[in-house]
Amino acid sequence: MVDIDTGPEISLEALQAGDRAEFARLVDAYSIQIYRLALKMLGDEQDAEDVLQNTFMKALQSLGSFEGRSSLSTWLYRIAVNEALMLLRRQKPTIPVAMDYEDDDDELQHPTQFTDWCCLPEEELLSAESKGHLDKAIRRLPEKLRVVFLLRDIEGLSIRETGEALGLTETAVKTRLLRARLNLREQLSMYYGERLKEEQA
Amino acid sequence: MEEKNCKSLLGSLSDYVDGTAQEELCREIERHLAGCEDCRIVVDTLKKTVYLYHSSIEADLPVAVRERLFKRLNLDEFLKTN
Numbered sequence: 001m002v003d004i005d006t007g008p009e010i011s012l013e014a015l016q017a018g019d020r021a022e023f024a025r026l027v028d029a030y031s032i033q034i035y036r037l038a039l040k041m042l043g044d045e046q047d048a049e050d051v052l053q054n055t056f057m058k059a060l061q062s063l064g065s066f067e068g069r070s071s072l073s074t075w076l077y078r079i080a081v082n083e084a085l086m087l088l089r090r091q092k093p094t095i096p097v098a099m100d101y102e103d104d105d106d107e108l109q110h111p112t113q114f115t116d117w118c119c120l121p122e123e124e125l126l127s128a129e130s131k132g133h134l135d136k137a138i139r140r141l142p143e144k145l146r147v148v149f150l151l152r153d154i155e156g157l158s159i160r161e162t163g164e165a166l167g168l169t170e171t172a173v174k175t176r177l178l179r180a181r182l183n184l185r186e187q188l189s190m191y192y193g194e195r196l197k198e199e200q201a
Numbered sequence: 202m203e204e205k206n207c208k209s210l211l212g213s214l215s216d217y218v219d220g221t222a223q224e225e226l227c228r229e230i231e232r233h234l235a236g237c238e239d240c241r242i243v244v245d246t247l248k249k250t251v252y253l254y255h256s257s258i259e260a261d262l263p264v265a266v267r268e269r270l271f272k273r274l275n276l277d278e279f280l281k282t283n
């Protein structure tokens with residue numbers, strides 16, 4: 001997990017006074033997180049780069065009205081998520097929306113995969129092919145689950161920060177996080193289950 | 202305390218794998234896991250799922266992406282300061 005607050009201390013005062021060197025520091029402190037989030041949400045490097053650039057352009061424009069009620073990083077994530085969602089909306093027809101009907105109040109999907117693939121060696125679990133599959137599995141998640149999972153489990157935001165970035169209650173964040181994790185576990189179990197069979201064959 | 206069944210266990214799994222579940226709940230879950238192989242696998246593979254995603258993140262921004270970003274933001278003069 002990446003600790004988002006270990007970066008250099010950024011001065012909001014300097015940023016709001018128009019200190020460009022300080023803004024460059026802000027960009028360097030958070031650009032990898034924003035790029036990674038956009039890449040995992042959208043699955044396309046060019047789209048991710050657009051989101052990255054637009055996020056910091058918007059941040060630059062709206063710094064004056066930032067009141068510091070959330071942390072700078074949470075604020076940047078919020079802008080980035082909106083940018084990415086806008087892009088997704090525009091592309092919607094090409095993106096599979098399977099299971100998007102799932103609602104927070106619906107009963108949890110009961111597990112169907114019971115293969116114990118934990119024993120697979122780490123180089124198999126994290127091979128280039130496996131990593132490609134991990135990313136693909138994220139993109140098969142319904143959007144609203146995907147974004148919660150990315151902020152919480154990939155970027156390492158707390159439940160509260162994730163809620164702030166998305167305008168959700170902590171309860172909603174927790175519900176969606178659990179759904180996302182269970183969904184991914186099902187997908188990974190099918191994938192690694194096959195690898196396990198190959199290995200034992 | 203009534204024995205937890207598989208279904209009621211499901212809702213507490215995130216808290217359990219994050220280590221934020223109350224002690225009493227943890228004990229209940231562990232009691233159930235000891236006698237339920239399917240749930241034990243679900244918990245183990247769920248933990249592993251979260252772990253794998255943690256372990257596979259990219260830590261560096263591609264140099265060319267950073268350059269184009271700085272140009273777009275008119276911050277060219279600070280490109281070398283990193």
